[in-house]
Amino acid sequence: MQQQRQHPLSANEGGYFGITVPVLQLFAGTLFLSAFLLFSVQPFFSKLVLPKLGGSPGVWSVAMVFFQSVLLLGYAYAHALTRFLSTKHAIIIHALVLLSACVFLPLGISSGWDTPPATYQELWLLGLFAVSVGLPFFAVSANAPLLQAWFTQTGHKHASDPYFLYGASNIGSFASLYLYILVLEPGLKLGTQSLFWTAGYLVLVIAILLCAASVLRRPQTTSSEPNATAEEVGHAPVQRITSRQIFVYLGLAAVPSALTIALTAHIAVDIASAPFMWVVPLSLFLLTFVIAFKTKPLISVDFLSSILPFAAILAAGVIFLPKLLPLTFGLGANLLIYFITVLYCHARLYQLRPHASQLTAFYLWMSVGGVLGGIFAGLIAPNVFNWVAEYPMLMLVALFLLPLKNGATASTAIKTILFGIALTALFWVGVSRGWIPEIEGHEIVVMSIIGLITLAAVVQVKWQAVAHVLLILTVPLVLLLQLHPSVVHTERSFFGVVKVKDTDDGTHRRMVHGTTVHGSIAMSAFDADVGKGSPEPLAYYHETGEMADTLRAARASAGTGMDHVGVVGLGTGSFLCHSLSGETWTVYEIDRSVIDVASNPAYFRFISDCGPDTKMVLGDARLTLEAEPDGKFDYLLIDAFSSDSIPVHLMTREAIALFFSKIEENGLLALHISNRYLELASVLAAVAEADGYSIRFAEHGAIEGETRPDQVFAANVMVFARDETDLGPLLDNPRWNDVRSNGTALWTDDYSNIVGAIIRHEFSGE
Template sequence: MTSLASPAADQTAGTRNSLILVVYTAAIFVSALLLFSVQPLFTKMVLPRLGGSPAVWSVAMVFFQTLLLAGYAYAHFLMQLRNRIVPVVAHLLLLVVAILTLPLSIANSWGEPPTSGYALWLLGLFVVSIGLPFFALAANNPLLQAWFVRTGHPAAPDPYFLYASSNIGSFLALLSYPLLIEPIFSLRMQNLIWTAGYGLLIVLIAACGLLLWRAPAQLSIELQAEESDAPPPSWLLRARWIFLAAVPSGLLIAVTAHISTDVAAAPLLWVLPLSLYLLTWVLVFQSRPLLPHAWMLALQPLAIAGIVVLLAVGGEQNLFLTLGGHLLCFFLIAMACHGELARTRPAARYLTGFYVALSFGGMVGGLFAGLVAPFTFSWVAEYPILLALAALCRPAQKSERLPSVTRWYWLVLAAIAIALIVPGETTGAVTAYLQEHRVWVAGVVGVFAALLALLLNVERWKIFATVVVALVLIRLYPADDGRVETVRSFFGVHKIVVTSHGQYHVLMHGTTIHGAQKYQNDDGSPVTGRPEPITYYHKDGGIGRAITAVRERKGAPLKVAVIGVGAGTLTCAAEPGESWKFFEIDQTMVDTASDPKYFSYIKNCAPDFKPVIGDARLTFAKEPDGIYDLIIVDAYSSDAIPIHLATEEAMAIYKAKLAPQGAVVMHVSNRHLALESVVVGIADANDLKSWVYNEDSGRDDEYIFPTDVVVSARDDADVGNLASSDKWTETEPTEGERVWTDDYSNILGAVYRRLRDGE
């Protein structure tokens, strides 16, 4: 009888184990999918209340990392209970309460954003609106893994492979949103699908709880007995886990800020670093890692050196090569850090505590890079700081090669520092040499740090110090010739650059110029009188021609609204007797444009300048209807556009504020997005005609740039001679192209059109 019963019992156990594996994997996967798809979904819902800024993404990351810690701590607390049923019932009740708050929506009690303190306001908005459902989701990964351990499954002693499943779900959620979900579904439909997914998740977690409840208690007891001899992790090891999690988490936000500030603020770039970050978690927690940890540790110093070289060279050389370099190096550094976490992970009984340490480190890194650094530094200082700290993520070295040589390292480094800092006869010569050869010097120092690690196996503190020297050299001798100052706010980092001999003052965001003013003539004499608008705002450009056409059509002083201040250039496009009102979301931008040491447009042309501060979608909507002859929308921060200012609903607001024969001018010059058809579409949806201007001035050396402009109005007569000009093309909506609304937009489509057109 025994021999006949054993195969049946084995078959039953095998079926049960297979079912446990499938259900738990599916639950963790769906939970992660929901966890990370909610970020772009809800952030997009917030956009009509706050401009599209990389900082919105950073603050969202801080919120999610903080709630992740709270969820992990809650899971850790539940799993301290010996009873197997209480955690299941408690968590299911939490999920049921959370689903009652769905579909997702912005809390009615949350008013308009303030004129300052955007980060704290945004954090509060996230907490009140989606805090509970996200908190419940955040607890699922460690909680389900801990339940899995108690099922007695053969893989229970090492359940960390389920963490890979979680991160695969997160990875797919991020990639699928811009590629599939956003182009196909409206925001309302996305919300409903997400809510349905939440309901499915509750069913899957209930099934996980049922499988845990039905699992033979003896199996779980035997597993706990096997692990009873496993020593608890020391507090030093826990601190190491926190540090190893904090550095790549902070680097994630720092590299995102860097590539969207100092390289190119192109849309979708914010998703790429996070996708790579999640991919590293998938790879390091595989049962058989595809990329061995030893390889990653060997490549990590080279990655650090690579970023040092990239920072020294700057972002203007080759856009895609620079972006690819930063992302590849970030990936290798994160792989090394997360690989160390995977290598030092504890026994399954300490699983939840391990995840609490990881999430705490992630929160610390996110807080530093996402909130502390932007308010502390006027430039993206968090990137080099975290890069240097990445050197300390390497494991401790037991012995160095050639110790007779490396023991002199600190003395040599101190001598170099003294030579660079303390004034002396050679200081001038050294400074001149470094200014001329800054890229080579900083690059060589960075590469030297990598060689110290790979060839001499030196301790991590020496690598750290060498990297610091290289980064200090880059900061002391920046790539931007004549940089005057950097100005940082919640909405980004702007640079005010003085060109050779002080001829031009230039306002830059990353590699994009947002305004410039000529201060000296070609013969070196100072420019006097009323400043001439240049860059995109020259009188012969699209914006200048549109202003002239509407002015001639009216034959009287204009009443104009301008969304976006920039360097204040358009204040000098106004003529005596005209009323021009400006709307700007960033107070620091107003302060910069109003400071005569940077730009004097406002001082000379609008000394009583008093712009309306706040998101123009909200502030401009409060203006009286039917009063403006011309509305100029020029609010794009670098190449990252505030989508909510380019939708059918936004155009409806502009139209309502127009005088009977008024026109809307939208500046759509963009290196990464083709937006002309978007504006034509939203104008047509509001029964407006559109004319498109695309012309290269051929005068870039004079800071007069080509512009892409769309003018929309009710009738041909409203835009005067512009309608008959051969420089303007009346354009119909593109057949089959869906109109952008607050409920739908397709950034990827705009990127594709720009690539297709080869511009």
């Protein structure tokens, strides 16, 4: 019988154990899985670390810097493998790296990294990430450029221009983020998530080995020597990336990276520091790669160039005039501005991509730019600026990256710049002479000047001059905001921006963190003839308020009088003015800047007049309270929200158990949970139901028609007791009611659901 002739596999197929696999699908699927794992580990592990630093939004900023830095190392490693080694040797080394990373699986926090220092938290976090997930993340991070480089050797019809695979891999990144916030985070505990990631990693290793096999089994059409030139392999010479190109690549990659961190910090401070809030900007970041890195881009660079200046002008209004805009509009506008800017940068990067022979070098320089942007926004800016100045600055730098069009010349640009300088100087003269009135502050005037300069730019050189003029205006704008007469003091730390501001009528002074007031004092308390006394606590801490109710109930429960009171979250220190003789108060505060501001009698008088000897403990509440003896407090108040950011780790079953271990048998635990976005009462009710605590909840607006004094705010407060009788006067107070979980899942250190809390809040009609 005649033997059938065996046909070799086509360039578009690979065979494994008798199974034919399309090469393009194999590489695309492997890149998808690699990207999926790369970006799912970031929110997962950051959430795991978050409680170590009090739920600070800075955790995600530092995490972004770390992951970008390791991504750079991965890209440099991939570039070195393709540049200096043969494909066979590169495959062997990468296989060893992938297998070595298995030692760190399943992922978790390494031993010896339990307690962060009081200072240099950023460096400590970088070390924690490095020893815990550094090698696995490094191994996965190299796959995108490495697999694309290998794909060029498969002989596939698209092998000459594999950049489209980078856009395809970002679909995996995009999918991983939304699958994480919609399915993994609300449905799986952190330990289970780690096991799933481990399983995915093992599948990835197998897939990469199959990709390697598809390259090795094909006849070599290129030199196996790593440094073979284009002429040696029979192709036309290919020009290497120039220094000018490198500079452009760095700028176009740095701006999106830095903007991502700056915008994420803004959102996390005002809503919640949790994966759901981190994912929104990052997913838009990845989506721009999907849109831009295509053979036929969905949106042209020319169109983006034309609308980017409009986005910058809108950004000026959103950033400098937040009071005049609805919160939801401001948030949406920020995301839109961010998306347009990042999409332009990435589309421009793709437009300027080099030949495929320079692929790994191109990705390497992109990664360098990303790291530089991340370092600026995540590490440098928080330590240089006392407000989030990097956000508007980065928007202006993005304008500088626009290509010159419409006949713009150096001379016309200089004329427009000089015109802008003249207007700015005139403005400052007007402010110093008092010619310009303070109508809603100076921001309206600033916007008017921006509008005039924009108009001049359009008339003279179209949009290109806008970049020059607005960039020059950045410094005076920053100075203007800092010199605003209502801002007495601004201080920025790892945990956010704290401002001391006087009200517009000059009658009160407030501490503001983000968008939330953390205390208020009447300016009359600073009058020379007042002397040392007890300033009246205002805001949420007035004697008629909910937290004062819980303190009186605790005193009633103690009977003979309380000995020890604990307060987590200092604010202005106004709650100290409720202290009585014989009571010892201890305050736990994670942010040194809050202590410094509140303790300064030039800003606030509560600590100096009511509690000069109060013990201040610096650090995260859970970590510092663990060191206290059991049964120490008769009353413990948890008032640790930063702006509207929710410290999730202080609301879990384990956290409540820790708090009660430090409270006397008949003592009370109160939690201040006022915020604008999340429904949290049912979360705490679920803990009470699980462990048998008695609770009461006071919700603002619970008593219809209730009026409060000026500068006194209603609060949402939950109070816990071991026995209902310990709640005393709260049981008969119409402001305080029982509450049920209504099926809300129990939050633990291993599980929480921010998305569900947001949805419940929206449907509650609050």
